[in-house]
Amino acid sequence: xxxxxxxxxxxxxxxxxxxxxxxxxxxxxxxxxxxxxxxxxxxxxxxxxxxxxxxxxxxxxxxxxxxxxxxxxxxxxxxxxxxxxxxxxxxxxxxxxxxxxxxxxxxxxxxxxxxxxxxxxxxxxxxxxxxxxxxxxxxxxxxxxxxxxxxxxxxxxxxxxxxxxxxxxxxxxxxxxxxxxxxxxxxxxxxxxxxxxxxxxxxxxxxxxxxxxxxxxxxxxxxxxxxxxxxxxxxxxxxxxxxxxxxxxxxxxxxxxxxxxxxxxxxxxxxxxxxxxxxxxxxxxxxxxxxxxxxxxxxxxxxxxxxxxxxxx
Ligand SMILES: C[S@@+](CC[C@H](N)C(=O)[O-])C[C@H]1O[C@@H](n2cnc3c(N)ncnc32)[C@H](O)[C@@H]1O
Numbered sequence: 001x002x003x004x005x006x007x008x009x010x011x012x013x014x015x016x017x018x019x020x021x022x023x024x025x026x027x028x029x030x031x032x033x034x035x036x037x038x039x040x041x042x043x044x045x046x047x048x049x050x051x052x053x054x055x056x057x058x059x060x061x062x063x064x065x066x067x068x069x070x071x072x073x074x075x076x077x078x079x080x081x082x083x084x085x086x087x088x089x090x091x092x093x094x095x096x097x098x099x100x101x102x103x104x105x106x107x108x109x110x111x112x113x114x115x116x117x118x119x120x121x122x123x124x125x126x127x128x129x130x131x132x133x134x135x136x137x138x139x140x141x142x143x144x145x146x147x148x149x150x151x152x153x154x155x156x157x158x159x160x161x162x163x164x165x166x167x168x169x170x171x172x173x174x175x176x177x178x179x180x181x182x183x184x185x186x187x188x189x190x191x192x193x194x195x196x197x198x199x200x201x202x203x204x205x206x207x208x209x210x211x212x213x214x215x216x217x218x219x220x221x222x223x224x225x226x227x228x229x230x231x232x233x234x235x236x237x238x239x240x241x242x243x244x245x246x247x248x249x250x251x252x253x254x255x256x257x258x259x260x261x262x263x264x265x266x267x268x269x270x271x272x273x274x275x276x277x278x279x280x281x282x283x284x285x286x287x288x289x290x291x292x293x294x295x296x297x298x299x300x301x302x303x304x305x306x307x308x309x310x311x312x313x
Contacts, residue, residue: 003102004094005100005101007101009053009102009154011099011220012101012102013027013030013102013298015028015048015098016032016095016102016298016299017097017298017299019032019094019098019299019300019301020095020300020301021033021034021035021070021093021095021299021300022035022070022093022095022301023035023043023069023070023071023072023095023099023101023290024036024042024043024072024290024297025070025071025072025075025102025103025289026063026289026290026291027099027102027103027289027292030296030297030298031291031296031297031298032070032095032099032297032298032299033292033299033300033301034296034297034301036107036235036298037051038293038295039294039295040062040276040293041059041284041293042252042284042290042291042293042297043072043218043284043290044215045133045134045162045216046072046133046134046162046216046287047075047213047215047217047278047284047285048162048213048214048220048221048222048278049073049131049133049160049162049222050076050285051213051222051276051278051285051288052160052211052213052222052224052271052285053073053077053080053131053160053287054234054274054285054287055211055269055270055271055272056083056129056158056267056268056269057092057267057268057269058077058080058081058082058129059082059083059222060081060083060128061081061082061083061127061128061129061265061267062082062084062086062126062129063077063078063082063084063085063086063128063129063130063131064085064086064087064118064122064126064127064129064130064131064152065077065085065086065088065130066088066115066118066130066131066132066135066145067088067089067090067091067132067134067135067138068088068089068093068096068109068150069088069089069093069095069096069134070093070095070096070099071093071096071099071100071107071109071144071194072290073133073161073188074087074096074107074129074243074287075099075103075105075107075288075289076098076287076289076290077131078105078106078107079105079288079289080247080288082129084108085107085108086107086108086110086122086127086177087107087108087109087110088111088113088114088115088118088121088122089111089112089113090112090113090114091111091112092111092112093111096109097109101184102274103289106158109199109205110122112253113297115132115135115139115144115145115148115149115273116144116148116204118148118152119151119152121212122152124151124152124258124263125151125152125153125154125155125157125261125262125263126152126154126263127152127153127154127157127259127265128153128154128157128158128265128267129157129158129159129160129267130149130153130157130158130159130160131160131162132145132149132159132160132162133160133161133162133222134162134163134267135163136161136187136191136193137161137163137164137177137184137189137190137191137192138188138190139190139191140190141192142163142174142190142193142201143201143205143287144252145161145260146159146161146201146202146205146207147205147252147253148206149161149205150205150206150207150227150253150258151253151258151261152267153227154227154263154264154265155227155229155263155264155265156226156227156228156264156265156267157169157226157227157265157267158224158225158226158265158267158269159202159207159224159226159227160222160223160224161198161202161222161223161225162220162221163187163193163198163220163221164184164192164193164218164219164220165193165194165195165198165214165219165220165221166180166192166193166194166219167219169192169193169194169195169197170194171194171196172194172196172197172200173193173194173197173306174191174193174194174197175190175191175192175193175194176190176191176307177189177190177191177192178190194214195221198223199212199223201214202204202223202225203208203233203235203236203240203292204228204240204243205253206228206229206230206233206244206255207225207226207227207228207233208225208226208228208232208233208234208304209223209224209225209233209234209235210223210224210225210226210269210271210274211223211224211271211273211275212243212274212275212276213275213276213277213278214275214276214278215277215278215279216277216278216279221264223313224269224271227265230244230245248279263309266299
């Protein structure tokens with residue numbers, strides 16, 4: 001029970017007007033200000049995920065939203081038919097609770113839970129679908145997000161992983177942001193992966209890459225992967241095959257450990273194109289509670305750079 005549960009709609013709107021928002025959320029009669037300037041496409045970094053979620057049949061699925069922030073994606077996935085949505089975040093974000101009450105959507109909110117603690121909090125192989133958007137570059141060890149998601153997903157479950165990527169990075173690398181000449185000016189961004197590092201980390205951790213969506217401004221990549229048996233991973237070169245065959249020498253993840261846990265998913269998806277570039281201009285994708293650009297959005301934001309990541313002092 002949160003302190004917002006007993007508030008009336010007009011009281012909630014008054015609170016929303018005084019709140020700082022990360023997501024722009026359409027509440028019907030009004031919307032919240034997201035972190036992009038008013039009038040511009042909102043929640044742009046989620047456009048790839050919104051597109052891919054439209055090709056997944058979420059009905060009956062148990063879904064995890066990692067780094068849910070204000071909860072737009074969690075609420076949208078519930079509205080799209082998910083049986084249960086669990087949202088975790090490093091912080092307890094009050095705007096999540098305000099938005100959930102305004103939208104009257106049921107979700108399982110677990111604040112103050114980081115990815116590294118998710119398996120002990122939620123258990124192995126519990127989810128059909130995981131969304132992990134805008135999180136890995138905030139982690140000292142981004143690879144561990146892929147590892148923990150493989151443990152959390154049922155066999156054949158789907159992972160949507162989203163991150164900024166370095167447009168100029170050609171090799172499969174994680175660039176250390178603090179050492180880049182054109183660093184992202186945000187103190188909680190430690191790494192900028194290249195596109196091939198994103199898909200490569202997915203494959204290393206036992207995901208068959210099913211689709212990618214690339215956003216050019218800001219440069220972000222969204223990858224859809226299926227928790228597959230290694231033999232079903234596309235583009236698996238001889239070295240990767242060997243890696244999977246010897247099991248991992250780092251005990252943080254081992255196939256033999258994964259195999260001890262039961263849980264298989266029958267979630268289905270149908271992507272029309274393996275790869276697509278997403279343009280930020282134009283209308284917002286059709287996704288529940290995603291607002292069209294509007295000038296009358298309420299509240300403010302402390303996240304206001306054109307890139308959508310810079311924390312204003
Ligand atoms: C950039 S926001 C992205 C929000 C949302 N997923 C989206 O894409 O719009 C990152 C969110 O992830 C949370 N976060 C950062 N590191 C995390 C971690 N290791 N585990 C869980 N949540 C984390 C932050 O508190 C923040 O709410």
